[in-house]
Amino acid sequence: MVAPLIELHYLPAVSYFSLLNKAEEIWVERFEHFEKQTFRNRCNILTTQGVASLSIPLTGRHGKVVITDVKIDYGQKWLNNHWRTIRSAYSNAPFYEHYADDLESVLFKKHRYLYDLNWQILSMCLRWLHWNMPIRETTVYEKSPHNNVFDCRSALSAKKPLFLNRIFQPVPYTQVFGSTFAENLSIIDLIFCEGPGASKIVQASSIQK
Numbered sequence: 001m002v003a004p005l006i007e008l009h010y011l012p013a014v015s016y017f018s019l020l021n022k023a024e025e026i027w028v029e030r031f032e033h034f035e036k037q038t039f040r041n042r043c044n045i046l047t048t049q050g051v052a053s054l055s056i057p058l059t060g061r062h063g064k065v066v067i068t069d070v071k072i073d074y075g076q077k078w079l080n081n082h083w084r085t086i087r088s089a090y091s092n093a094p095f096y097e098h099y100a101d102d103l104e105s106v107l108f109k110k111h112r113y114l115y116d117l118n119w120q121i122l123s124m125c126l127r128w129l130h131w132n133m134p135i136r137e138t139t140v141y142e143k144s145p146h147n148n149v150f151d152c153r154s155a156l157s158a159k160k161p162l163f164l165n166r167i168f169q170p171v172p173y174t175q176v177f178g179s180t181f182a183e184n185l186s187i188i189d190l191i192f193c194e195g196p197g198a199s200k201i202v203q204a205s206s207i208q209k
Contacts, residue, residue: 095195
């Protein structure tokens, strides 16, 4: 794979980076319409109560709005709640203190638009993994991208397990809670638990040819 084309996610799952790990460059879809009930504005982490979903509330209706125009609703107290939940879940993780300040800084910039927040999160995560591939944005929406682009838009979802099974094989690692491994959580679960070793685990989880 040379260049995957994908949408931005909020604190993306390990499989998201498994898909990107062989990329020479990453293309981000800038002109899609927002899709509800996807990972564009939510993620899964592991807490004392098990897997928990964190969701960013959005303002107004976004059914036919271009993703770059989707605004985050700070009238709701989601930001403090997300950070409190993350800190409670991972403060005892081996590498939490090494990465927490970066994450807190990005979240509390209070980006107005979901797209901008997710762009900064992706850039931060690539830096954590020490991956240097450039991120590029589409300049127009194309239903069928050109030949050197692998179209992955809206492919990573619970509704499309066959695609996920083709590109991702979970590699267990030691998590903070529980005796049963919870697979394919947000990349922050892996980063906080494995630190510099996270990149090798992501690469090992990729079964792309």
